[in-house]
Each structure stands twice: as structure tokens, then as C-alpha cells.
Amino acid sequence: MNEPSAINFDYNLIKIMNEVIVSGNISKAAENLSLTPSAISLSINKLRRHLGEDLFYRTATGLKPTATALDIHDSFVNAITIIEDVLQSTKTEGPSCPVLRVMCPDVLEDYYFNRMYKNDSGKAVKVEFSSTNNIKSDEMVKSLLHANIDVVISHHVLQHEKITSVKMDAMDNFVILCGANSLLSNQKELALLHYYALPHAVYNDGVYTDFTNLLGTSLTIDAPYAGLVKVIYRSSSINGIISALERSDMLTVLPRMLADYFIRERNCKLKYFDLPKEISIKQSPVYMHYLSNSSKRRYVHMVLSQLKAVEPV
Numbered sequence: 001m002n003e004p005s006a007i008n009f010d011y012n013l014i015k016i017m018n019e020v021i022v023s024g025n026i027s028k029a030a031e032n033l034s035l036t037p038s039a040i041s042l043s044i045n046k047l048r049r050h051l052g053e054d055l056f057y058r059t060a061t062g063l064k065p066t067a068t069a070l071d072i073h074d075s076f077v078n079a080i081t082i083i084e085d086v087l088q089s090t091k092t093e094g095p096s097c098p099v100l101r102v103m104c105p106d107v108l109e110d111y112y113f114n115r116m117y118k119n120d121s122g123k124a125v126k127v128e129f130s131s132t133n134n135i136k137s138d139e140m141v142k143s144l145l146h147a148n149i150d151v152v153i154s155h156h157v158l159q160h161e162k163i164t165s166v167k168m169d170a171m172d173n174f175v176i177l178c179g180a181n182s183l184l185s186n187q188k189e190l191a192l193l194h195y196y197a198l199p200h201a202v203y204n205d206g207v208y209t210d211f212t213n214l215l216g217t218s219l220t221i222d223a224p225y226a227g228l229v230k231v232i233y234r235s236s237s238i239n240g241i242i243s244a245l246e247r248s249d250m251l252t253v254l255p256r257m258l259a260d261y262f263i264r265e266r267n268c269k270l271k272y273f274d275l276p277k278e279i280s281i282k283q284s285p286v287y288m289h290y291l292s293n294s295s296k297r298r299y300v301h302m303v304l305s306q307l308k309a310v311e312p313v
Contacts, residue, residue, distance in 0.1 A: 013047040016040060017055060018076050021065045022146050074162070074293060077147040098299045103130040103143060104153035107203065107238040108286065111261055112153075112169075112307050125299050131236070144289065150296050151303070152289040162292055168307055169286040171255035174219075178251040180269040190273040192223060201233040201250040203241045219253065223278045242268050255284065 019029040020040065030037045048055050055069040065073065102109075109129050130149060141160050143149040152158060157165045176195065178184045184194060221227075233244050242262055244250055246269045253275070262268040275281070288307075290300045 009050070010046075013043050013050070014072060014076050016043040017047055017069060018073050020044065020056070020063065021069060021073050025062050074291075080147070097126050098296065099126045099128055100150045100296060100299055100303060101128050101130060101148070102151045102153065103135070103140060103149045104151075105238075106131060106236070107258065108153050110238060111258060115261075115265070116306055125303055127303070140289075144291055147291070147294075150290060150294065151300055154287055154289070155284050157287055158289045163289050164292045166288045166304060167285050168288045168304060170283050171257060171286065172281075172283040173256040174253055174275060174281040175256045175259050175272040176251050176275060177245060177254050177259050177270055177272045179245045179248065180271050182245070182249045182251070182271070184249070184251060184273070185271045187273070190276055192221070192227075192276040192278045195251075195276055195279065196227040196229065199230040199232040199248075199250050201235070201241050201244045201248075201252045202231050203238055203252060203254070204234050204236045219279065219281050221279050242266075242270070245270060253281070 016029070016033065016035075019033055020026060023029040023032055026037050026040045026044075029035075030040045033040070044055060051068065053068045054066055056063040056065055058064075102113075113127060113129075135143075137154075137156070137158060140149075140152045140154070141158050141163065144152060144158070144163055145160070153168075155171075176184075176190055178198075182198075184190065184198065187194065233241075233250060235241050235244070241252055245252060254272075256272070259270065259272040263270050263272075288300070288304055290297065294300065
């Protein structure tokens with residue numbers, strides 16, 4: 001690659017190229033930047049001549065950035081993130097408090113972060129949350145790559161060479177949870193018959209829509225006839241699920257650690273039982289994902305260490 005000179009270089013060309021990458025095409029980039037498509041094309045060509053390398057190539061689905069363009073994009077995003085943090089700090093009195101934008105299911109936000117802040121830890125970093133409702137894995141990856149989100153927490157690994165995935169916890173020992181006034185509450189233990197007899201409320205964490213994919217794992221039943229589960233309520237809100245259990249005879253399946261949390265710390269009117277011996281659920285890992293070269297890596301590691309320090313209920 002030719003060695004470009006920084007003297008009199010128009011850095012708006014980088015901004016325009018970056019918008020084409022983020023938007024996915026020239027027309028959308030032109031709309032977002034209030035420019036004409038021809039102006040966008042001229043800027044891309046000018047930057048290409050300056051660098052002496054192609055920045056995009058055409059495919060059946062549109063323009064795709066080259067490795068050079070992606071490297072510049074990553075550096076641009078990091079630089080803009082640092083500048084925005086500095087500008088934000090000037091608007092507040094006293095020391096700057098960095099902001100981490102976290103995307104995760106609301107049950108993980110409730111269990112991990114609410115308890116972390118309740119225990120007076122993690123206050124050195126402000127956390128803003130974004131839900132994972134109806135967000136696919138590839139969209140989570142794009143959110144990280146485009147710096148729209150700093151951290152994603154999920155039950156599965158996000159596959160991308162520029163994303164670091166760290167296992168921060170694991171959910172296991174699942175139980176059947178019902179309302180304290182439910183028909184089930186007087187039972188000493190639950191049989192498979194009870195599991196099929198009463199209607200279910202199913203928590204959908206926004207990533208997995210199939211009932212068999214429970215918080216990133218699978219529920220299996222070892223019985224000659226598995227039967228049919230009566231699912232009458234689905235929600236991506238864990239508070240909606242808890243409220244439904246408290247007011248009805250529905251039941252749900254959650255890890256014991258979450259059941260303990262909602263009963264002991266949230267004082268929810270619930271009761272839980274061990275799973276019938278025919279039902280088995282594998283361990284469900286919890287991963288934290290972030291850009292490997294993120295300018296906020298130090299704050300991500302700080303929050304990760306604090307989350308790991310939160311004692312199980």
C-alpha cells in the first residue's frame with residue numbers, strides 16, 4: 001500500500017467510507033449523511049486513489065468492504081468512541097464516569113447487574129442496557145463491530161475473529177417454578193404427570209424462540225410418551241413471567257439460582273420443585289462478548305471482574 005500523507009488530508013473521506021460500511025450501500029449512506037450518491041462515490045474514489053488500494057468490491061448482494069477498509073473502519077470507530085467519551089466527560093462535574101452499552105436478556109440484567117449495584121460495586125462504570133428481544137446472533141455481531149454496543153451477554157458464543165468471548169458463569173440445576181398459591185404448591189414433589197397437567201409460561205430470552213431451547217440449552221424427557229406441553233403464555237420479560245406465575249396455576253422451568261434470587265431477594269410469591277427424574281437439562285453457560293480491540297476493554301474487564309465477584313444466592 002502506498003504511504004499516504006497526512007498533510008491536508010480530508011478526514012471526512014474516512015467518515016464517508018465508514019458510513020457506507022455501516023449502512024451497507026451508497027444510497028443509504030448518502031441519505032444518512034445528507035449527500036448525493038454521486039458525492040459519496042466521488043469521495044470513495046478519492047480515498048481509494050489516496051491509499052492506492054480498493055476499498056470495496058461488488059457482490060450479488062451489494063458492496064462489501066475490503067480488509068483495508070475494515071481495518072480503517074475499526075480504527076475510526078475506536079477513535080470516535082474515545083472522542084465521544086472525552087466530550088461526554090466535559091458535560092459532567094467531577095471525574096468522568098465511562099459508559100458501557102450492554103445488550104443482554106432482561107433476566108441476566110436483573111440477576112447480575114441489579115445485584116452488583118445493590119452491593120455497592122460497579123459504580124465506577126455507568127451501564128446502559130439494550131434488550132436482545134428478536135435480535136439474531138449476526139445482528140449482535142454487527143452491533144459490536146459498528147460500536148453501537150460495547151458488550152453482549154448471551155448463552156452462546158458469538159463467532160467472529162474480532163470478537164472476544166469470555167465465559168463468565170454457568171446456569172445449571174434447573175427446577176420447576178410455580179406460584180405460592182398454585183395447585184402445585186402443596187405437593188411434596190412433582191411427577192412428570194404434573195408437568196404435563198398444568199399450563200406453562202415460557203420465558204423467551206429474545207434469542208431462542210423454540211421452547212426446547214431454554215436459556216441456551218435443551219430440555220429432554222426420557223419417557224415412552226413425551227406428551228404435549230400446554231404453553232399458554234410466552235414472554236421476553238422475566239417480570240411478566242414471574243407475575244403470571246404469581247397470579248395463576250401456570251408453571252415454568254428456570255435455573256435454581258434464578259428461582260432462589262426471585263424468592264429470597266425479590267420476595268416474589270413463588271415456590272419451586274426439583275425436576276421429575278425423567279426430565280434433564282444440560283448446563284447453560286453465560287458468555288460476555290466484546291470487541292478485542294475495543295477502546296473500552298479496561299472497563300469491560302472491570303465490570304466482568306465485578307460480575308464474577310457477585311456471590312450466588
